[in-house]
Amino acid sequence: MRSPxxxxxxxxxxxxxxxxxxxVATVVALFMTVALPARAxxxxxxxxxxxxxxxxxxxVAIAPATFVPAAAAGRITFDGHGHVNGIQTRVVAGSSLDExxxxxxxxxxxxxxSFTVLVEPDTRTSTVDLVWxxxxxxxxxxxxxxxxxxxxxxxxxxxxxxx
Numbered sequence: 001m002r003s004p005x006x007x008x009x010x011x012x013x014x015x016x017x018x019x020x021x022x023x024v025a026t027v028v029a030l031f032m033t034v035a036l037p038a039r040a041x042x043x044x045x046x047x048x049x050x051x052x053x054x055x056x057x058x059x060v061a062i063a064p065a066t067f068v069p070a071a072a073a074g075r076i077t078f079d080g081h082g083h084v085n086g087i088q089t090r091v092v093a094g095s096s097l098d099e100x101x102x103x104x105x106x107x108x109x110x111x112x113x114s115f116t117v118l119v120e121p122d123t124r125t126s127t128v129d130l131v132w133x134x135x136x137x138x139x140x141x142x143x144x145x146x147x148x149x150x151x152x153x154x155x156x157x158x159x160x161x162x163x
Contacts, residue, residue: 010074022046050138052153060092061147068093070150075157078105084115101126111136114144128152 051073059067074088085102103117111132119126126148130141136156143150 009130042109043111043113043132045078045082045105045107046080048107048113048132049078050156051075051077051158052139052154053157054139054141054152055151056088056090056143056150058143058148058150060150062093067149072152073094074099076154082106084117086117097122107132 027144037147054073056070056072056074058070060070061067070090072088072090074086074090076084076086078084083102083105084105085100087098087100089096089098091097098130099119099121101117101119103115105113107113112130113132114127114129116127118124125145128141129142129144130139130152132139137154139152139154141152141154143152
């Protein structure tokens with residue numbers, strides 16, 4: 001049988017080992033949360049290029065303080081050179097319409113950006129702010145036009161031109 005002094009010394013050693021292991025695990029976890037995101041790829045016109053399928057939901061104003069539900073589903077394509085175009089079916093207050101649109105877009109290195117498009121056949125301009133997510137395989141967006149309370153989510157449906 002071991003003496004009480006030996007057992008106490010073994011317990012101290014085990015405590016020190018556990019403390020060191022905990023410190024190492026904490027340092028590794030901190031490195032993963034700080035250093036790895038810092039190495040994430042920056043976004044550019046080229047890195048977001050491709051086609052995305054999306055849905056849009058929310059409300060649009062038809063008169064002051066009168067909003068009706070609106071939704072859309074479509075395909076948007078960013079060409080890698082600042083031009084955007086797409087097609088969608090939108091429904092406002094239960095009435096549907098097929099639409100096309102085209103315009104320009106910009107991308108910031110932090111993966112935020114915006115686009116402005118002319119929508120036909122009802123000839124309106126839509127302005128949208130967005131953030132690309134999941135290594136540019138997805139996006140979340142909000143329409144910034146007065147009278148629009150619309151958000152959208154998108155997923156890449158065709159690969160980037162250059163990977």
